[in-house]
Amino acid sequence: MTTIYFVQTTAAEQKEFLCRWVDRFFSERKRVRILVDSMAAAQLIDRLLWTFSQQSFIPHAIFNPQAAEQSDEPVMITPGRFRAAPFDALVCDCETEPEYMSQFDTAVHFILDDEVERKNQSRLLWRKARDLGLDTIHVPYEKKG
Numbered sequence: 001m002t003t004i005y006f007v008q009t010t011a012a013e014q015k016e017f018l019c020r021w022v023d024r025f026f027s028e029r030k031r032v033r034i035l036v037d038s039m040a041a042a043q044l045i046d047r048l049l050w051t052f053s054q055q056s057f058i059p060h061a062i063f064n065p066q067a068a069e070q071s072d073e074p075v076m077i078t079p080g081r082f083r084a085a086p087f088d089a090l091v092c093d094c095e096t097e098p099e100y101m102s103q104f105d106t107a108v109h110f111i112l113d114d115e116v117e118r119k120n121q122s123r124l125l126w127r128k129a130r131d132l133g134l135d136t137i138h139v140p141y142e143k144k145g
Helices: 013-029 039-051 116-131
Strands: 003-010 031-038 060-062 076-077 087-090 108-113 133-139
Touching: 003 013, 003 116, 013 031, 013 039, 013 087, 013 108, 031 039, 039 060, 039 076, 108 116, 116 133
Parallel strands: 003 108, 003 133, 031 076, 031 087, 060 076, 087 108
Antiparallel strands: none
């Protein structure tokens, strides 16, 4: 059964939380797919994964659907829902449906407290996921420091 973590945060801190979740899954030896909505977003996440932590390195790549051979990195940033090698965990930097999330053992969705429309979309996603019988876990906002 898929477990979806609904992580409460702010828009300003979302990318840092995304990197921390990816780092957590990587340290658990899970293959991680990061879903983004554009190549620009993929490149931003790529840069952040190189610089967010001095203590760890997360091997990763941006998925290229035109490449003859795909990278076998344990973390793949995908601008869109391309078919790629199997992954254990999904970390969403953009909106997606629970049906897509259910293809993974674990998924992470960010609830943005300071964006009303995104927060309402998160409520709908939570209900859809529960209706599908997916395991939903709320992770309350945790201030840094």
